[in-house]
Every structure is written in C-alpha cells, then in structure tokens.
Amino acid sequence: MDVSSIDPLLISTSNVEMKKATPKTHPDIKFWNQADWVKWSERPENQVKANRGREPHLEGEHGEYVNARKVKAIQASMCDAWNELAHRGLSPLTWGRATATACKLFHNLLESNWTIFKLCNDGWKLEHIAIKLYPGWKQSHIHNNKKKANQGEDNGNDSEESDSGDESDDEDENNNSGSSSSKSKKRKQLKVKTEVVTKKRRANVEAHTKKMKRKKGTYWFLSFLVNHCH
Secondary structure: OOHHHOOHHHOOOHHHHOOOOOOOOOOOOOOOOHHHHHHHHOOHHHHOHHHOOOOOOOEOOOOOEOOHHHHHHHHHHHHHHHHHHHHOOOOOOOHHHOOHHHHHHHHHHHHHHOHHHHOOOOOHHHHHHHHHHHHHHHHHHHHHHHHHHHHHHHHHHHHHHHHHHHHHHHHHHHHHHHHHHHHHHHHHHHHHHHHHHHHHHHHHHHHHHHHHHHHHHHHHHHHHHHHHHO
16 A cells, blocks of 8 residues: 555544543533434523524533634634635535545544544534535635636736727727828828929929020010111
8 A cells, every 4th residue: 555645634633632532531521422412402491502603512521512712713624624625626515415535534624623523423513513504615615716707707808808909009000100101191292293393383484584585685686687777
C-alpha cells in the first residue's frame, strides 16, 4: 500500500486526543443513542430548550449543555468542512446522499476540532445537525457561485463593450482621418485650379497688353507718314 497516496484528512486524529468514549468513561452523558434523544425531545418541557439557539442533544464531557456561542462556532466549522468537500468535488445534492468518502472526511474534520461529537454512538449527533443545516449551506453555496458567474459575465460584457467602443472610436478616427484627408485633397485641387486660372488670366493680360502696344506703335507710324508726306 502506497502510504503517500493516503489523504491525511481521511485519517481520524480524534482518537489520539481522546480515547474511545463509552458510557463507562463518561457516565454523565445522557444521549449516547439517538433514540434516547428522541424520547427526551418529545417532552413538552424540553422543546423550549431547543429553541434558545442551543442544540440540547450536544453535551460536554461532563454532560453539561453547549452554549449558543459554541454552537455558532461549531456551525462555522461545519460550513468550512462543506466548503472543503465542494473544493474536492464531493458536495452532495442532499446530505443524505453524501458518499462514504465525503462523510468520513466531514466527520474527521469536525471530530478533530470538536471531540464532543465522539460522545455518542455512530456519530449521530453530528449527523443530526448536518441534516438540518446542510440545505441552507447548499443554497448559499449555489447562490454565491451563480453570483460569481454573473459577475464574470458582466466583466466579460464590459470588456466586449469597451472593445466595441474602442473599435467604434477607431472607426470614427479613421472616418475623421479619411474626411480630413479628402478635404485636404480637395483644397489642394482647388488651389491648383486657381493657380492655373490665374496664370491663364495673367498670360491673357500680357498678350493683350503687347497687342495693344503693337497697335499703338503702328498707329503712330502711320500718323507720322501722313503728316510728313503732306
């Protein structure tokens, strides 16, 4: 057998801290069996005690009640153990359908921290609380997972929208750039046309001026000949 492959959490450590408890070693314990607890809890005077934030079936080593503060601490430890099961993929749909591995891991985690769960037969005291509290933990666990999933989707959508926005901005910039380039090109074309027209006009003016000078010179020469010939 490969010892290195054994999960240390599946090895019970509570027996090291506390020897096997029996009615002889702990004579003050009243509820060794669940049947004893059921008979006691059916009495009207005892039902009130179960509604004060306590778990009357839980007993200290000397048979004393476990106070509400310790019960809350126990419940927190149970939630931690269920989180461990969920992390390992061992979280059952209902606690009654938990696998043997899940039950053993759960009991070892709780009994190593709370030896009072060893003060009974067949671990029924821990199972009694687990059956009551597991549905609430399961519902909360599912809700939290859905919330995380939704947050992940929202973040993804925000990223897509941001990318889309960036692309849109890029398109706008490209459009603006294209528009500016087109306007610049038109301005250049208009400038060229204007320069061409100006050159043509200047050439026409110069040509007309030269023509007028030639006409004026010819007219002066003819006038000179006429005057001198007479």
